[in-house]
Amino acid sequence: MSKQYQFKLVLLGESAVGKSSLVLRFVKDQFDDYRESTIGAAFLTQTVTLDDQTTVKFEIWDTAGQERYKSLAPMYYRNANCAVVVYDITQSSSLEKARTWIRELQRQADPNIVIALCGNKTDLAARRQVSQEEAKKYAEEEGLMWAETSAKTGEGVTEVFTAIAKKLPLTASPAARPGAGARASPGARQGVDLNKQTTAQGQNEACNC
Amino acid sequence: MASTIGIMQALISIFIDDGDKLRCINAGQARITFLLRPPLYYVCVSSWGEPESVTRTHLEYLHLQILSIVTASQLRRIFERRTNFDLRRLLDGAESFLTSLLDELEFDLGISTSSLHCLKLELNLRKRIAETLVPTGKTKEMLYVMLTVEGRVVTLIRPRKRSIHPADIHILLNTIKSPSISNSQASASWIPVCLPKFNPSGFVNAYISFLRDEPIIDSSPSSSSTDSIKDGATEAREPSISLICISGTGDFDYVKDWCEGAIKKLAVDGSLRALTKSILSQQTEYTVAEVGVPGLRHFIYKSRSQVQITFPVFEDPYNNTNEKRRLITLYQTLHDAIHAKSGQSEPLKLQYIRTDTESALGWITQPFELYIAISPLLPKSAIIGAANAVVRWVKKEESRLFLRDAPIF
Incomplete structure (x- = not known):
């Protein structure tokens, strides 16, 4: 019997590091040299086939990196099974921002969340400011997955998502596994109470910022 | 600078x-x-x-x-x-909202007249679409549900106790039109937006989804070409149908599921197909020739009770940007005088302006405002006749031209 998993994935990171480009490469295998900034958050889906028996469907939240949307992030990562935190290898400040996101996820998100740290723009390696050693060491210390990608050339992109897809079914809570009911999606798993919490959160944040 | x-x-x-x-x-x-x-x-x-x-x-x-x-x-x-x-x-990151608004302001007659521009549509089809889009279940999540085509409203569903200000709709329409949203490859966007007339100090959430499965590309650019459609500035863009759902609370999963369900229903019951067909066959547009008034060049009719406008497509010579701008400036001058908006001593009921290129009349009554342009060669009496004929025609067609009796919940 084939197994189908469904997971929520959130992309976080400073603005202009290439979150939307990474998703676009993953979902449509496309790249635009010029992209408008994401506003709020964009929702996409993509299915990864692991083997003949197993597919993983990602429900992806591609969030806006601008500071003014910062307070909305919990609405997206609260129910997420996995997060891809993106930095730009040519901007060391973007790794700092990524560390901030990772700390926030470790404190606030589901303790089982799978986090991947992703250094994008390897096609611009000549202007590299973040060394592989530095990022890798940090990822190891924090127990994160780590990879470098180029949304422009496509290098490493599918690999990141596939690696997450492979890791997820092993770590996600049993309810997200197949056979736990017709709607085995994590959203359904968490049910009404948590949704309510998200609701209240979203509203407060929107008013306080 | x-x-x-x-x-x-x-x-x-x-x-x-x-x-x-x-x-x-x-x-x-x-x-x-x-x-x-x-x-x-x-x-x-x-x-x-x-x-x-x-x-x-x-x-x-x-x-x-x-x-x-x-x-x-x-x-x-x-x-x-x-x-x-x-x-x-x-x-x-939000600059594109401002630049697309600047493009829009120049020619947007809805904004000029503080009213809504609806898509011309068969009464029954509009009604069927609206009924599908009435929120069910947790209606507390929903504030407004709106289906639009290229900046024109197909239907707008609201709670019994809340009306929506045209300015808020214009801001929403511009937000959707901005390339950050309309060029996005995402299946949906979820954005915090402040509707200033609704509540200037808080955000609501807008779920925006483009019904792209049925691309409405006009392959025959012959007759009324794309630039005669209201959205002249964005003619290169693929026209699209969008569903906008405004939620005051922010339960994304609920709103998304509901919207996806509604879109599916529209597809299954054939209304999406019928809507696409109407747009493709240009039944959602009309020309001045259809109004059948000799010498009539163009007009804008505003239903004051519905706060909605209707106007024919901009045809030759007004499909030229400069000519169109001149005509719209003329309309704006009449509108300004009738409402005494720039410090005139009193509003007018009627104003007639004759230029080398057209004769124009602005006329306000209890039920409507009318701005009309005819050939400058015709006598003044002709424009009065034309105005009356336009009013009669709109009356006859109003069930298609305007959004009336949209369901409330």
Whole structure:
């Protein structure tokens, strides 16, 4: 019997590091040299086939990196099974921002969340400011997955998502596994109470910022 | 740029010191118009010859669009804390909302007349679509549900106790039109937006989904070409149907599931297909020829009770940008005079303007406002006849032209 998993994935990171480009490469295998900034958050889906028996469907939240949307992030990562935190290898400040996101996820998100740290723009390696050693060491210390990608050339992109897809079914809570009911999606798993919490959160944040 | 801004600021503060608000300066062909919406000042230099009130409306819309991104209270707080705050930091990434609004303002007749421009559609089809889009279940999540085609409203569903201000709709329509949303490859966007007339100090969430499965590409650019559609500035873009759901609470999963369900229903019951077909066969447009009034060039009819307008497509010569702008400026001049918007001593019931290129009439009554342009060669009596004929025609067609009796919940 084939197994189908469904997971929520959130992309976080400073603005202009290439979150939307990474998703676009993953979902449509496309790249635009010029992209408008994401506003709020964009929702996409993509299915990864692991083997003949197993597919993983990602429900992806591609969030806006601008500071003014910062307070909305919990609405997206609260129910997420996995997060891809993106930095730009040519901007060391973007790794700092990524560390901030990772700390926030470790404190606030589901303790089982799978986090991947992703250094994008390897096609611009000549202007590299973040060394592989530095990022890798940090990822190891924090127990994160780590990879470098180029949304422009496509290098490493599918690999990141596939690696997450492979890791997820092993770590996600049993309810997200197949056979736990017709709607085995994590959203359904968490049910009404948590949704309510998200609701209240979203509203407060929107008013306080 | 810095020196220009310095001068603007100096001018504004000189007048403020005298306890006065600077409205505009006429400088030869150009008019410099000021709008003060503390903590922000808006300034426009224009040489189109449009009435002052029109420029002020445009500046006001820029302000509303900025509020939709940052909210009035957030703006106030930030500038209370730091008077020299660089607003660009807050608007980072949202510039495209402002640039697309600037493109839109020039020709948007809905904005010019503070009303809604609906898509012409068969009454029964519009009704069927609307019924599918009435929120069910947790209706508390839903504030407004709107289906639009290319900046025109197909239907708008609202709670019994809440009306929606046309300005908020215009801001929403512009937000969707901005390339950050319309060019996005995402299946849906979920954005915090402040609807300034609804609540200037808080955000609501907008779920925006493009019904792209049925691309409405007009393959025959022959007859009424794409630039005669209202959206002249974006003719290269693929036309699209979008569903917008405004939620006051922010339960994304619920709103998404509901919207996806509604879209599916529209597809299954055939209304999406019927809507697409109507658009493709241009039944959602009409030409002045269909109105059948000799000498009639163009008109705008505003139903005052519905707060909606209807007008025929802009055909030759008005499919040319300069000609179109001239006609619209003429309409705006009439609108300005009828409503005494630029400090005239009293409003008018009727105004007639004759130029070398057209005769135009603005006419306001209890149920409607009408702006009409005919050939300048025809006598004055002809325009009165034409106006009456247009009113009769609109009356006959109104079930298709306007959105009436949209369901409430």
